[in-house]
Every structure is written in C-alpha cells, then in structure tokens.
Amino acid sequence: MKSIAELKEIREQMQSRINMRKEEDEGIRVVVGMATCGIAAGARPVLATFVDEIGRRNLQDVTVSQTGCIGVCRLEPIVEIYEPGKEKVTYVKMDPEKAARVVSEHLVNHRVVEEYTIGAAE
C-alpha cells in the first residue's frame, strides 16, 4: 500500500516523463537541427545523447525536439537551447561528448558552455 510520501514520489518521478504534454510548458527546450545537413554531420547520436542524459538525470521541465535546417550547414550539428526569459544559446559542431557536457553544465547548472557556442566557433 502506498503512503502519501510514496504518492508524492511517484508524482515527482513521473513529472519529467509527461511534462511535454502539459499546457503551460515553461521548461527548457533543446532543439537539434535534423535536416539532411545535420543528420549527415552526425546529429542523430547528439540527439540520442541528450535524450539518454536527460532521462538518466531525471531532469524536470526539459523537452528535446528537432528542427529543420538552421542555415549554417557548415557548422552542423547545431543544437539550440531555449530557456524562458533568457536569450537563446546556439551550440555548433556538436558531438556526443560535447552534448553530455552541455547537459551537465547548461541544463543542470545553468552555465553556458561558452567554448561550444557559435560565437566561439566563428
């Protein structure tokens, strides 16, 4: 039999799973460029890393989605992170290792990984 504490626990654990279906979606959005250029440059393993890491850390209020070509194909794979009330951050030339670091620094600790951003690359 479940106690109230257990009920709360289930609720919190489930939150990250169902958040994308809530109406007031105010969480962080991770958008991976997945046009032909992105996929050819290796966007799929980058996307998979984001999904795995977010799931492993049980992060709340984060959704991962794809988008089409952003326009700077030479810098693919490109990942953009939208946080409510903050300016969008664009990471370029991503790979799975970089993705894992972005999860731990940016998504968990809210510190932008400057060296991977488009500003640093140019």
Add this chain to the structure above:
Amino acid sequence: MNFARSHILVCGGTGCTSSQSPKIMEEFEVQLAKRGLSDEAKVILTGCFGLCALGPIVVVYPEGAFYSNVKVSDVAEIVEEHILKGRIVERLLYHEKKSNEIVHSLNDTEFYKKQKRIALRNCGVINPENIDEYIAFDGYQALATCLTERTPQEVIDIISASGLRGRGGAGFPTGTKWSFAAREKGPVKYVCCNADEGDPGAFMDRSVLEGDPHSVIEAMAIAGYAIGASQGYIYVRAEYPIAVKRLQIAIDQAKEYGFLGEHIFDTDFSFDLEIRLGAGAFVCGEETALMTSIEGHRGEPRPRPPYPAVKGLFGKPTILNNVETLANIPWILQNGPEKFAEMGTEKSKGTKVFALGGKITNTGLVEIPMGTTLREIVEDIGGGVPNGKKFKAAQTGGPSGGCIPASLIDTPIDYESLAQIGSMMGSGGLIIMDEDNCMVDIARFFLDFTVDESCGKCAPCRIGTRRLREILDKIVSGKGTMEDLDLLEELCYHLKSNSLCALGQTAPNPVLSTLRYFRDEYEAHVKEHRCPAGVCKALLHYVIDPEKCKGCTACSRVCPVDAISGEVKKAHVIDTDKCIKCGACIEKCRFDAIKKQ
C-alpha cells in the same frame, strides 16, 4: 517508462477505435522499431480528444502537432518525416474549415479555443490504463489531502461552495445531496456512480470513463469519506465495452496502490468499489430504478420520497452521482471552490460537457463554461451547419429534453435559461438540426424511443406514450385534425403530472417544445397535408417539371410500379396514386426535372 523525447498519443476512444486506431498504434510501433526509434519516441494510448468527426486522431508532443483522419498508410510518413527528421507532416494537420488555415497545435483550433476542459482535463492527455500518469497530473492528491487534513464536513462545505450541480441533467446541488446522506445514521451507506448513459446521441460519460477512469474512482472514494460510506458501485451499461475494461483496469491498479481498500493512506478510512453492468434498459438511468437493478431485481423505479439519501440501495442511505459530476470533484478540491465558481453563471457554475451531433461540421465532444451561448457552440466550436444549409433547431436533453429554435440561438446554456424556454440541460446530448429535418418527425422519433423504453410499471407512461405516438402517427400520415393537436397537448400535461418517474414525466417534452416553437409545421401537416421539410413520406408527392423534362423515358423505365407515363421526347407525368415514393426516378433523371413536394 523511460524518458522519451517524443510522445505519440493515439486516441483510443470508441469513435477512433472503430476507425482503426488500434491498428495505427501497432503500425507506429513497427515503423519506430524499423528505424531504431523505439526508445526515443513512445506510443501512448489515450482517451477522447473530442473531435470525433476527424478521427482517428494522433497528437505528437512536444510539438503538440495535431494530425486528423490518420490512416494506417500515413504512419510511415509521420515517423520518417516528423519523428526522424523533425518535419511536421502538414498534409495531415487539421485544416480550419472557415479560413482553411493549417493548424499545428490542438489548442489553436477554433474547436478548442472556446472550450474549458475541467471534467475532460485528462482526456486525450494521459494514458487511462496507467495510474502513474494520472498521479503525475495531480491524481489522488485530492483524496490524500481530504483523508489527512480535512474533516468530512469540510469536504462537503468545499463542494457546496463550488456551486457544483448534478451533471446528469436535473441539476441538484451536489454538496446538498452529500450533506443529506452524511447526516443519516450509519454504519452502512453507499456511494453509487450513474454511468448508465442512455440518451440517444450522448457519449460524455463514456468518454470520461474511457479517457480518465481514475478521476471517477478518486471522486467516489472522496464521496465515501464525506458521507461515511465504505462501499461504492459504478453502474455502467454493458454496451460500453472499452469503458468497462478501462474502469476495471483502473480499479485493480487503485487497489494495488492502496487507494481503494482498507486503511487508505494509513487512516481509518476504508473504501471498496465494484462495477455493476446494466443490461441496456433506458429506465435504469433513473436513480431508483438503477438501485433496484443493482440489488438484483428488475430495473423499475419506485416512488420518492423516501429519497436515496435516506433510504436508497439495500434500504441504506445512498448518494448517486453522474460520471461527469464526479470527474469535477478532484479538480475542485485541488484548485479550490472559488476557482470553479469563477466559471459559469450566477446559478450554474463551472463547465458542461456536450456531445455534439447531427447536422454539424465538428461532430464530437466539447466542454464549455456555463453561460456560453448556443450560437457560439454551433457556429464557432461546432464549425456551423454543413452543406450550406440553415440552422433550424438544437435538441438538448435527448428524449427528456426539448428543442431550441433558431430564434433563440443566443440563449446562454445554463440550467435556468434552458428550463425557461421549455428545454433542459439534460445529460449533454446536443443534436443540431437543419432545414431538412421535420420537427413533427423528430418528436415522433423520440416518442418511439420512450414507448420502447417505458418500463410499464405505471399506466400514464406505459399507455400515455403509446397514445401520444398514435396521434403523431396520424399527423405524419396526413390524417390528423386540429382537435388532435389539442388532444396531444392535453395528454402531454397528463403524462407530466401523473407519471411515476422522470422517464414518463419528461417523455412529452419533445412534443411540447416542438408544438410551442414549430406549431406551423404541425398545422401544415394537418391543414395542408404537407410536410414543409419534405421528410414525412406519406405527405410527399413526386412531380415532373414539364419545362425541364426532355422525354428521355429513363424515369418511366426505372419506375417499379409503372406510375410514369408519357411519349418519347414529350414531358412525362407521374400518377401519384400509383407512386410508392421510392425515389428511383429522381436518381435516374439527368435533367433535374423531378421534384419532391
């Protein structure tokens, strides 16, 4: 369930299930597996989204892309384009009827914009067969709070303060009903849920049970705590197999988690729940007949008082609440009675779910704040009457309700306003009629239903409904007299005042309200032997327009009774005495020369 970046929600309501949604789910699994995406995207069964006319419905999150009329053959494209490449398949998105605009998200459609989903809050959002998803959307929180922090009286006070009234149709204040049962002596009391939804065209309760069964279970446990009952029954019709199955799964899960059973949340409160299946008698939706049926007897009503709150199921104090009423309860307790009372009108608080059917573009399920006008429902949410026809009337409350004519389309939908114009809220069936519907025929249709469904216990209903139908039969066959109209009306009032239960008391409503607003149609049938809408077969005549007829003889060759005569290349004539009104000639005529009059 692991974290997945995308959720593919497939509607598993009865409507979409009958248009192959289970096959679509299977196909999604196959296509995802083929591309190695099974861990990234989850396929989730869910309840009714409401836009049944456009089923099967698939919604893909996080984008919230709303795909309608999805076929099994479309699945590969959705997976390849949307899930793999992140490109929404525009071709399958919902198109707004008025502007022809492509709408990406469900909440942006005209159909959803004016809706406020409280009772349906989880329908089309959660997987009804997974209790954890219900918990994630604050499920069973209200029960926990009630049991540990509130006294039964406080719970009743909150429900009273919200102004919630019975959604089964009669509109009795729910808090008052609970307080009547609470003050009776125990120890044995019962909580019953009326899920015997019988009005033709109504499917609100079915959709709640299919889409969010736990909300009803949670509410019943709360009701049990409030009145001091430890046993509940859900009386649901056997014709709702999907609802029954999901309800049973939900009850089993709730028992496993200890939300039903002994000492819930380590308190002294225990509550158990069982399903009882109804065998399809309309009268069992009436509360006393429903209880008689649960007791194992033939479903017949009995006189009230004593009311169920005093002497109900097995002679014990009992409350009966409708499915939709119960679905509101956890929300009210979670969000506070003030927030509920903010919606609606002075005497009718909150929202009401309607099953929209008949001559309307967006057939489906809608939930609107009380006080919304019929015009907004028909024109904005419902998308208007299709095929360029004119709105003629709306029928609310099924065989117990009445018609709202086009002249009253700006009537706000609430208990008082509807009663004032001779209709009723009813359980929520809303059937839209256009100029092709004959109102006398509609009245006769509903009487046919009540004649069949009258249980036969009391004479006014058993005999009265038959006599009413006989008079209507006379009128639609062109043999009625003006005296018949007066007799019809008089008999209606006899039925209303003398029948034992609500079935007989409300059975004349469709006749009375059509007589009130469409008396001219009745008179046209009687005086002119004419059916203005061209529905009543006995009064129809097929005629050939001699101007348009080219004398091709196609009609006379197809006529099964040789009623059409005429020479080649000259206008033909129909012998109306011989004509059996089969309509074969109209279909054959290439010159649009044959008309119904």
